[in-house]
Amino acid sequence: MNKIITSRRYFLKDSLIFGAGTLVVGPLAKWSRSMEVLTRMRFGLVTYLWGQDWDLPTLIANCEKTGVLGVELRTEHAHGVESNLNASQRREVKKRFDDSPVTLLGPGTNFAFHYPDPSRLRKEIEGAKEYIKLSKDIGGTGVKVKPNDLPKNVPQEKTIEQIGKSLNELGRFGADYGQQIRLEVHGGCSRLPIIKAIMDVADNPNVGVCWNSNEQDLEGQGLEYNFNLVKDRFGDTVHVRELNIGNYPYQELMNLFVAMDYKGWVLLEARTKPDDRVKALAEQRQVFERMVAKAQAGNASGRDGVKIDDVDNKLRVTINGRLFTEYNYQDMPRPFFYPVIGPTGVPVTRNWPMKDIDPNEAKDHVHHKSLWFTHGEINGVDFWGEGSGSGKVVHDKFLKVSSGPEMGEIISNNKYVAKDGKVICTDMRTHKFYNTKDGEIMDFEISIHASEGKVVMGDTKEGSMAVRLAPTMRLKGKVGKGHIVNSEGQTDGSTWGKRAAWCDYYGPVEGQVVGVAIFDHPSNPKHPTWWHVRDYGLFAANPFGVHDFERKPEGTGDITIPAGESLTFKYRFYFHKGDEKQGKVAEHYREYAATK
Numbered sequence: 255m256n257k258i259i260t261s262r263r264y265f266l267k268d269s270l271i272f273g274a275g276t277l278v279v280g281p282l283a284k285w286s287r288s289m290e291v292l293t294r295m296r297f298g299l300v301t302y303l304w305g306q307d308w309d310l311p312t313l314i315a316n317c318e319k320t321g322v323l324g325v326e327l328r329t330e331h332a333h334g335v336e337s338n339l340n341a342s343q344r345r346e347v348k349k350r351f352d353d354s355p356v357t358l359l360g361p362g363t364n365f366a367f368h369y370p371d372p373s374r375l376r377k378e379i380e381g382a383k384e385y386i387k388l389s390k391d392i393g394g395t396g397v398k399v400k401p402n403d404l405p406k407n408v409p410q411e412k413t414i415e416q417i418g419k420s421l422n423e424l425g426r427f428g429a430d431y432g433q434q435i436r437l438e439v440h441g442g443c444s445r446l447p448i449i450k451a452i453m454d455v456a457d458n459p460n461v462g463v464c465w466n467s468n469e470q471d472l473e474g475q476g477l478e479y480n481f482n483l484v485k486d487r488f489g490d491t492v493h494v495r496e497l498n499i500g501n502y503p504y505q506e507l508m509n510l511f512v513a514m515d516y517k518g519w520v521l522l523e524a525r526t527k528p529d530d531r532v533k534a535l536a537e538q539r540q541v542f543e544r545m546v547a548k549a550q551a552g553n554a555s556g557r558d559g560v561k562i563d564d565v566d567n568k569l570r571v572t573i574n575g576r577l578f579t580e581y582n583y584q585d586m587p588r589p590f591f592y593p594v595i596g597p598t599g600v601p602v603t604r605n606w607p608m609k610d611i612d613p614n615e616a617k618d619h620v621h622h623k624s625l626w627f628t629h630g631e632i633n634g635v636d637f638w639g640e641g642s643g644s645g646k647v648v649h650d651k652f653l654k655v656s657s658g659p660e661m662g663e664i665i666s667n668n669k670y671v672a673k674d675g676k677v678i679c680t681d682m683r684t685h686k687f688y689n690t691k692d693g694e695i696m697d698f699e700i701s702i703h704a705s706e707g708k709v710v711m712g713d714t715k716e717g718s719m720a721v722r723l724a725p726t727m728r729l730k731g732k733v734g735k736g737h738i739v740n741s742e743g744q745t746d747g748s749t750w751g752k753r754a755a756w757c758d759y760y761g762p763v764e765g766q767v768v769g770v771a772i773f774d775h776p777s778n779p780k781h782p783t784w785w786h787v788r789d790y791g792l793f794a795a796n797p798f799g800v801h802d803f804e805r806k807p808e809g810t811g812d813i814t815i816p817a818g819e820s821l822t823f824k825y826r827f828y829f830h831k832g833d834e835k836q837g838k839v840a841e842h843y844r845e846y847a848a849t850k
Contacts, residue, residue: 298324360394418455425458462489630716736761
């Protein structure tokens with residue numbers, strides 16, 4: 255499945271890095287220096303009016319020239335990108351965008367779903383499906399549609415339900431093509447309470463709201479109230495008019511987007527007809543940047559960074575006010591992190607056995623609890639499973655719990671207790687959580703202490719630094735659509751039991767492709783590690799299980815820790831959008847490998 259947001263093109267970060275001391279060349283040099291503060295929002299163009307008579311080469315050239323690097327192609331315009339294109343023409347469109355820095359966001363269609371006539375409604379739905387296929391073929395990430403009215407001779411509730419159900423059908427269809435359905439706040443449904451009612455029916459997670467900057471946004475209790483009605487359902491695109499013309503409170507709107515850390519595209523849908531549209535487009539980008547910078551300055555005090563709080567006997571980790579994970583450590587077979595929220599705002603780990611809420615989740619391996627570290631044979635005791643003879647990793651105390659604008663940290667001590675109550679060994683764990691703009695990053699460092707005498711970490715595949723992923727990320731299973739790749743270029747099932755510096759497991763979750771990469775630090779014993787990575791969603795780095803992985807004599811993978819000494823392992827979890835290339839996993843690993 256395609257990704258929903260094309261991270262390859264985030265401000266040309268594959269080829270350009272904005273900031274002090276950076277050399278930028280070409281047509282972007284004049285504007286890139288003004289973007290002093292990077293934002294997850296990006297500025298783009300809807301081809302309506304200003305781009306309606308530009309053919310595709312001209313459109314791409316003008317967008318690149320002005321630094322407006324995203325575009326929604328309104329249908330029936332001069333660029334001619336319509337559903338009647340043949341396969342060769344679609345490849346040509348895709349190639350033009352792939353060879354440019356401009357991100358194609360997809361078609362902006364006029365399909366609407368309010369019609370009382372069932373045959374007309376079906377025609378609209380099927381027409382939208384053809385543009386979903388087109389968007390996939392040309393490299394887009396979604397299709398814009400409309401509600402679009404409330405017929406007077408039909409009960410309003412019936413029309414709302416019909417629109418919502420139509421959107422759900424398209425949401426399911428679009429997910430199979432990696433395409434988001436974007437409902438423009440438009441027409442007779444422009445009042446935000448109406449849009450919210452539609453979205454309450456259209457509960458498919460692949461359906462999002464495209465804010466449209468209408469006068470109706472200011473009705474009732476005002477902009478912020480109406481904004482908050484639908485902000486949890488925003489898609490990857492929103493529409494604005496000229497930001498410095500008229501009475502719409504665009505600065506207030508930008509403040510709201512920055513406060514929620516909106517990660518999508520703000521697209522200019524122009525209404526005026528300036529003599530020099532290219533110049534006007536560049537000016538609008540500059541106005542956008544000034545508004546965003548002002549909003550960021552005003553919001554700086556409200557950005558909490560990484561905050562760790564004790565909530566309900568768990569440590570809750572939030573990043574800029576949003577839940578990332580919770581550290582579960584009391585009355586458990588071992589400490590673990592659950593849930594783990596990925597970069598698209600949805601969990602990337604399995605809910606079961608903590609919660610039984612998803613019928614698509616396999617009810618296997620009760621010991622696979624979200625994200626954890628342990629091992630299956632320590633002095634002959636199984637700390638991996640939860641059988642009748644298994645030991646437990648028992649939380650002892652916290653040495654440090656700290657929050658901060660850039661990083662939060664949890665340092666703890668734990669005891670490895672056999673069934674008979676004997677302490678086998680202890681550990682010290684350091685967890686670091688980072689406030690970054692490029693995915694979520696968590697470092698996990700563990701020092702295992704032979705505090706009670708010699709410790710043998712046994713040769714078994716059952717371990718060690720592990721995560722159990724969401725069912726749709728699996729390689730196999732009813733809903734599994736995932737993939738695995740490692741630093742050696744091996745993929746999917748061939749990665750099991752192989753040695754690699756890093757491994758990445760990615761797949762769709764609620765319509766968007768996300769990935770989880772685990773990095774093995776070069777200082778770790780036996781680096782590069784072996785990977786106990788299964789097609790059903792188990793993903794673990796295991797430096798011990800040589801007997802299982804390479805069919806060598808039992809005990810080959812043992813590691814002995816002499817009495818009084820310690821053994822330390824360092825890992826990094828990198829949660830990213832897209833596959834390993836879009837997430838730049840290899841690049842992030844190189845950065846991690848350079849750390850001490």
